[in-house]
Amino acid sequence: MRGGSRGGRGGKGKSFKSGRGGKKGGGRDVRTEPWGETTRKNDLFESYYKMGGFLEEEEFEKMWEYLAMDLPNSFRFTGTKADALAVREIFKQRYIPGITSVEFEGKPVPPPEPVQAFPDELVWHMKTHKKIIRRFAPFAEFQKFLVAETTSGNISRQEVVSMIPPHFLDVKPGMVVLDMCAAPGSKSAQLAEMIHGDEEDRVKRAANNKSPNIDGEGDYSDDGRSTGLLIANDTDYKRAGMLVHQVKRLNFPNLIVTQHDAAIFPSIELPVAEGDKKQYLKYDRILADVPCSGDGTARKNVNVWQKWTPKDGLGLHNLQLRILFRGLQMLKKGGRLVYSTCSMNPIENEAVIASAIEASGGVSRVQLVDCSDHLPKLIRKPGLNTWKVLDTTQINGEEKTAHMFTSWDAFLKTKEKYEKEEPERQFSNKISPGVFPPIATSEEERIPLERCMRVYPHLQDTGGFFIAVLEKLGDIKVTQIRNSHNEAEEQKAKDATRSAIPATTEVPAEREIEVEPEAESAAPLKRKLEEDQPAPPKRVKTLTENGDAEDPISLVEEPPKEENSSSLSNRATEAQVATPTTVVAKPAKLKPEAQNNNKEYYEYLPSDDATVDGILSFFGISDRFPRDRFMVKNKQGLLLNKIYYTSELARSIISQNKDRGMRFIHCGVVMFVAHKIKAQDHVKAPWRLQNEGIRILEPWAKNRIITCKSRDTLFRLLIEMFPKLPKDGTHELNEIGDQLNAMDIGCCFMRVEQDEEAGFPFPMVLPLWRHPGSANLMVDKDDRKAILLRLFNETNPNIINHVAEQAARVKEEARLAEEESEKEKENGESADADADADADTPMTEL
Numbered sequence: 001m002r003g004g005s006r007g008g009r010g011g012k013g014k015s016f017k018s019g020r021g022g023k024k025g026g027g028r029d030v031r032t033e034p035w036g037e038t039t040r041k042n043d044l045f046e047s048y049y050k051m052g053g054f055l056e057e058e059e060f061e062k063m064w065e066y067l068a069m070d071l072p073n074s075f076r077f078t079g080t081k082a083d084a085l086a087v088r089e090i091f092k093q094r095y096i097p098g099i100t101s102v103e104f105e106g107k108p109v110p111p112p113e114p115v116q117a118f119p120d121e122l123v124w125h126m127k128t129h130k131k132i133i134r135r136f137a138p139f140a141e142f143q144k145f146l147v148a149e150t151t152s153g154n155i156s157r158q159e160v161v162s163m164i165p166p167h168f169l170d171v172k173p174g175m176v177v178l179d180m181c182a183a184p185g186s187k188s189a190q191l192a193e194m195i196h197g198d199e200e201d202r203v204k205r206a207a208n209n210k211s212p213n214i215d216g217e218g219d220y221s222d223d224g225r226s227t228g229l230l231i232a233n234d235t236d237y238k239r240a241g242m243l244v245h246q247v248k249r250l251n252f253p254n255l256i257v258t259q260h261d262a263a264i265f266p267s268i269e270l271p272v273a274e275g276d277k278k279q280y281l282k283y284d285r286i287l288a289d290v291p292c293s294g295d296g297t298a299r300k301n302v303n304v305w306q307k308w309t310p311k312d313g314l315g316l317h318n319l320q321l322r323i324l325f326r327g328l329q330m331l332k333k334g335g336r337l338v339y340s341t342c343s344m345n346p347i348e349n350e351a352v353i354a355s356a357i358e359a360s361g362g363v364s365r366v367q368l369v370d371c372s373d374h375l376p377k378l379i380r381k382p383g384l385n386t387w388k389v390l391d392t393t394q395i396n397g398e399e400k401t402a403h404m405f406t407s408w409d410a411f412l413k414t415k416e417k418y419e420k421e422e423p424e425r426q427f428s429n430k431i432s433p434g435v436f437p438p439i440a441t442s443e444e445e446r447i448p449l450e451r452c453m454r455v456y457p458h459l460q461d462t463g464g465f466f467i468a469v470l471e472k473l474g475d476i477k478v479t480q481i482r483n484s485h486n487e488a489e490e491q492k493a494k495d496a497t498r499s500a501i502p503a504t505t506e507v508p509a510e511r512e513i514e515v516e517p518e519a520e521s522a523a524p525l526k527r528k529l530e531e532d533q534p535a536p537p538k539r540v541k542t543l544t545e546n547g548d549a550e551d552p553i554s555l556v557e558e559p560p561k562e563e564n565s566s567s568l569s570n571r572a573t574e575a576q577v578a579t580p581t582t583v584v585a586k587p588a589k590l591k592p593e594a595q596n597n598n599k600e601y602y603e604y605l606p607s608d609d610a611t612v613d614g615i616l617s618f619f620g621i622s623d624r625f626p627r628d629r630f631m632v633k634n635k636q637g638l639l640l641n642k643i644y645y646t647s648e649l650a651r652s653i654i655s656q657n658k659d660r661g662m663r664f665i666h667c668g669v670v671m672f673v674a675h676k677i678k679a680q681d682h683v684k685a686p687w688r689l690q691n692e693g694i695r696i697l698e699p700w701a702k703n704r705i706i707t708c709k710s711r712d713t714l715f716r717l718l719i720e721m722f723p724k725l726p727k728d729g730t731h732e733l734n735e736i737g738d739q740l741n742a743m744d745i746g747c748c749f750m751r752v753e754q755d756e757e758a759g760f761p762f763p764m765v766l767p768l769w770r771h772p773g774s775a776n777l778m779v780d781k782d783d784r785k786a787i788l789l790r791l792f793n794e795t796n797p798n799i800i801n802h803v804a805e806q807a808a809r810v811k812e813e814a815r816l817a818e819e820e821s822e823k824e825k826e827n828g829e830s831a832d833a834d835a836d837a838d839a840d841t842p843m844t845e846l
């Protein structure tokens, strides 16, 4: 159970006015109440999804109806499985019965329900509108629990669809995982949990000289500790900060946060023996949850309705392709990569997958994995093999016409026609061959795009999402960086061969939309194009930046050795001709630079460091606990007051790469903090254990361990800060006071064993400091409140801080004394004055 700090993100759906009249049939759906004024309607958006061949007409109608409804709130129980199940049980037993009995306007209000797609009832969603949540006490109480546990890190408020991709990565403890576009970090948190696995149980077994092998899966060579690593990366400085904030609370020593452009993510060096060839880190698993237009988030992100344009997806295709391609390069052979977006647009999805597979050398190098037997309860639709491409043209920024194209050739033909007939009409420079469906020359070469997964809003009342699982079968070629000259030459050659071009299709936007002749199922649709939306949704704006300009790194480093150079395959090659940016396959060349403010400074302490040695002896930490993984984050070393701990692989990577120009912006769990007390002489080890790192160390400790056995004692220690422990031995701290009386001043581990009968549904270990005349749990007020709520259902605890109260008393006494002395002074002064006056008077008189 984590103490943790603040984090998490709430699913804030704005109120709205449904564009299509809300859900029909059944009970009244409170989510469609017109509590807000935003109209959820966008003709061009609708036309594309209606005419693009995504769903049968009837199903499309249902999908569109759901897309215009508010999204249910959802959340996930997090942490180790045991912790997550324990908190889930408290939630089910304490809150569900009350919520289930609530009625609104004579009808039962739907209670939270587990989302069937995920195992163990660890994911829940709630369709109740926040107005109802605020109005009814059982919901309000539950809401309080939700907030407290989110703050503590035991619950993550995350959109249901966003939880899907990590499940398909099939991460095992011990794996090396890269999350390429990780901010704000909800999927990174899931991945970290998977890498962590049952680590705590395994370590406990190892520390007790039992085999740490619980389930036969994973690498147990590090005394049960997970040997895996998660590198969570994001290019955006601010968002990377959010990511650090989110993952810090995981207290996971096997985690590094970096800030790089994923499309040119640097190759990370591994340490090698002197004289040996350089080795680069390859990943067992990669998540590419790329920046996207986000049109699948329209249920919670109402901006999508106002701002959707076909250019959003077209503009992102190339960046998405570059990120995916770089990911495939860095993947181990046999490794797995999950590509995902919260967009339903095939240009950002299947088109990217097809182009990346082609660019990698085809299906013999990278295969789409059939995941139909995985998460069988997740309702999904197969990926698309055909789709159309929509874009708009304009003349002098006006008279927009929407066009739907079925092929690159149809697009070129249309362009040629207009160049002759209406040369002033501006065509998009965003359409490239790669955005169209691939054309296979043989069945063996066909990319089975149907293995991709599409999750639509109506299938299980979620947002829209796309997931594709890729496996690397062979080495991937490195794409040559193409310059404008060779692109232009290649284009000329291609143009010359394009003689028989099929008929063009266009959709005049201000008139009646014509359906292109190739499309069988399409029917004419009347629509009027709204004013052009000049600004794409905020998300798109931020995400279209590829970060190159900001990144002080150039693109010339040699790639890892195994990869040979060759050109991109046809579709991807053509894509480069038609789009302004090239697919760049090479990693960033790092510039060694002094560690600066953008990232943290890391200095590992030598394994015989005297300070660490002193601390570890004080707590009786086994010699088997590694001594070489402690670091400080300041040049002044131990002058600073925190000592961090990281996993072995994190240490190797940080040490090997920190001076190469890698932007490491977070790594390490705080293990010890210097304890500044006046009576230093009393204390043999003036360092205190930290809530963050205590669980990593505790199984290896022999000294300074006390055990709390009763709920009363725990309650007292939580509700009172610095309860008294007088020197004469009298105290009100029950078994804890007795154990502390026999202990020197300093920090200790306070264990709470799991004991259902005693009212402890999960084990805990908390740091406690024994002072000369008191004791204090080193747990902050928020975490105290969360534990009090979780274990004691204490909703509004009044936490007493004896020291603060005493300090306030002393201050008050000092103030009163000062007042008193002022008064006395005044009195004295006036008395003196009187006396003086008395004295003077006679003098004067004299």
Ligand SMILES: C[S@@+](CC[C@H](N)C(=O)[O-])C[C@H]1O[C@@H](n2cnc3c(N)ncnc32)[C@H](O)[C@@H]1O
Binding pocket: 162, 180, 181, 182, 183, 184, 185, 186, 187, 188, 233, 234, 235, 236, 239, 260, 261, 262, 263, 289, 290, 291, 292, 542, 543, 544, 545, 546, 547
């Ligand atoms: C869909 S969001 C990722 C959400 C995240 N995976 C999660 O679950 O919390 C896409 C992220 O990609 C980042 N991004 C945009 N361009 C990038 C690039 N070139 N390299 C790395 N990250 C990028 C954005 O800053 C954004 O945080």
